[in-house]
Structure formats: structure tokens, C-alpha cells
Amino acid sequence: MRLILLGAPGAGKGTQAAFICQKYGIPQISTGDMLRAAVKAGTPLGLAAKKVMDSGALVSDDIIIGLVKERLAQSDCTNGFLFDGFPRTIPQADAMKNAGVKLDYVLEIDVPFDAIIERMSGRRSHTSSGRTYHVKFNPPKVAGLDDVTGEPLIQRDDDKEETVKKRLEVYASQTRPLVDYYANWAKADPADAPKYRAISGMGTVEEITERVFAALSS
Ligand code: AP5
Ligand code: ZN
Numbered sequence: 001m002r003l004i005l006l007g008a009p010g011a012g013k014g015t016q017a018a019f020i021c022q023k024y025g026i027p028q029i030s031t032g033d034m035l036r037a038a039v040k041a042g043t044p045l046g047l048a049a050k051k052v053m054d055s056g057a058l059v060s061d062d063i064i065i066g067l068v069k070e071r072l073a074q075s076d077c078t079n080g081f082l083f084d085g086f087p088r089t090i091p092q093a094d095a096m097k098n099a100g101v102k103l104d105y106v107l108e109i110d111v112p113f114d115a116i117i118e119r120m121s122g123r124r125s126h127t128s129s130g131r132t133y134h135v136k137f138n139p140p141k142v143a144g145l146d147d148v149t150g151e152p153l154i155q156r157d158d159d160k161e162e163t164v165k166k167r168l169e170v171y172a173s174q175t176r177p178l179v180d181y182y183a184n185w186a187k188a189d190p191a192d193a194p195k196y197r198a199i200s201g202m203g204t205v206e207e208i209t210e211r212v213f214a215a216l217s218s
Contacts, residue, residue, distance in 0.1 A: 056166030
């Protein structure tokens with residue numbers, strides 16, 4: 001299974017990615033998680049990316065495309081992979097097309113912007129694994145601690161209200177056009193294009209997982 005999870009910041013891509021990757025035995029390729037790992041490690045890429053991420057803007061296409069190509073060359077990607085938060089611009093999508101990266105599905109998770117603000121403000125993250133919780137909707141077993149490692153959870157620096165607003169604007173202008181890009185490609189060339197599916201991301205995490213699995217077998 002090779003797929004793209006498309007959706008606004010806070011739509012639940014990371015949350016659903018964990019279930020999909022477990023079911024199909026594929027790695028989750030989250031460019032956001034990769035950038036946060038670089039920030040934590042203090043690499044030159046991380047130092048440059050931190051400023052951009054905290055402003056809510058996008059890191060440059062060249063950097064992201066390079067990171068993803070390197071990641072795809074690793075042996076665990078041979079049986080499939082899930083892209084979470086990538087591609088995020090038309091040039092990123094074109095780069096995959098031009099590199100001949102085959103995809104089975106593009107799955108869009110659709111959540112209205114007002115629900116997103118509430119999700120982001122209550123999100124708590126375990127940085128090293130990328131696991132994500134919500135204080136109200138998806139709480140950890142022990143408040144403030146990761147279920148698996150027991151390590152403390154953090155609030156992401158880019159989940160501040162002003163940055164969230166900027167990220168939503170950036171999504172609308174730069175990433176949302178990918179919905180038409182993939183939907184039109186699927187219509188024009190169904191033999192070569194990934195299947196395009198869209199589901200509502202409103203409801204409980206379990207309800208959405210059911211929709212996800214139904215969409216990926218249709
Ligand atoms: P990235 O990490 O990709 O962030 P994002 O796309 O903004 O998405 P999020 O991680 O915020 O949301 P999500 O959809 O994964 O939601 P989640 O499952 O956590 O990118 C961060 C930054 O890195 C970017 O702004 C950019 O600067 C840079 N970057 C990354 N990729 C890039 C690229 N390709 N090109 C350029 N720059 C790039 O859920 C959110 C919350 O809701 C959680 O608390 C969760 O528990 C809760 N929740 C989930 N499902 C439900 C539900 N059904 N009901 C109620 N609550 C729910
Ligand atoms: Zn995420």
C-alpha cells in the first residue's frame with residue numbers, strides 16, 4: 001500500500017496514520033515529524049526549519065523533496081509507505097510524479113476550520129515517536145504522559161493560536177489545490193493516477209478509522 005494522507009493542519013492525519021501503518025505494515029513518512037526530529041537534534045536543517053515552522057509557513061520545496069527522496073530510498077519503503085503532510089505544494093506533488101513514485105491512493109480527511117482550532121489547542125505530542133493525544137478527545141492513560149514510554153508529552157510550539165491561523169491560511173492557498181490536482185488526475189488517467197478518496201474527519205477517532213479502512217478498500 002502506497003498512499004498520501006491529505007488534510008488541513010489538525011485534521012487527524014497523524015492520528016489515523018498510526019492505524020493505517022499498523023494494518024498494512026508500512027512506514028509513516030511524516031515530513032513534519034522529520035523536521036521536528038532535526039530541530040530536536042539541533043542540525044543546521046533543524047535550526048533553519050524551526051523559524052519557518054514557528055511562523056506557520058512552509059519549509060522550501062527543495063529541502064523537503066530532498067528529505068523525502070532520501071527517506072524513500074531506505075529498505076523499509078519497498079513494500080509501501082504512507083505520506084503524512086507531504087506533498088503540500090504542487091511542485092512537491094510534481095516532483096513525485098516526475099520521479100515515477102507510484103501511489104495507490106490519495107485520501108483526503110476533511111474537517112471544518114472551527115473544529116480544527118479546538119483540536120490543535122488541546123493537542124499533546126510525544127516528540128520522539130510522533131504519537132499524538134488530545135486532552136479532551138483522545139487523552140493519554142495518565143495525564144501528561146505517553147502511553148507507551150511514560151515520557152512527558154509536550155505542546156507543539158506551532159500550536160499557538162496565531163500560528164495555527166497562519167497554518168490554515170497557508171493550507172488554503174498552497175495545499176488545498178492538491179485536492180483538484182489529484183481528483184483531476186484520477187479522472188484524466190485512471191490507469192496511472194492514484195485513486196482519489198475523500199472522507200469526513202468529523203466524529204470519534206474510531207468512526208474515522210472505519211471510514212478510512214472502507215475508503216482504502218474501495
Ligand atoms: P505537520 O507536522 O505536517 O503539521 P500539519 O499538517 O499542520 O498537521 P498536524 O500535525 O498539525 O495535524 P494532523 O492532521 O496530523 O492532526 P493530528 O492527528 O495530530 O507540519 C508542521 C510544519 O512543518 C508545517 O507548518 C511546515 O512548516 C513544516 N512542513 C511539514 N511538512 C512540510 C512539507 N511537506 N512542505 C513544507 N513544509 C512542511 O490531530 C490533531 C489533534 O486532534 C490531536 O490532539 C488529536 O488527538 C485530535 N484528534 C484527532 N482526531 C480527532 C477526532 N476524530 N476528534 C477529536 N479530536 C481528534
Ligand atoms: Zn501531524
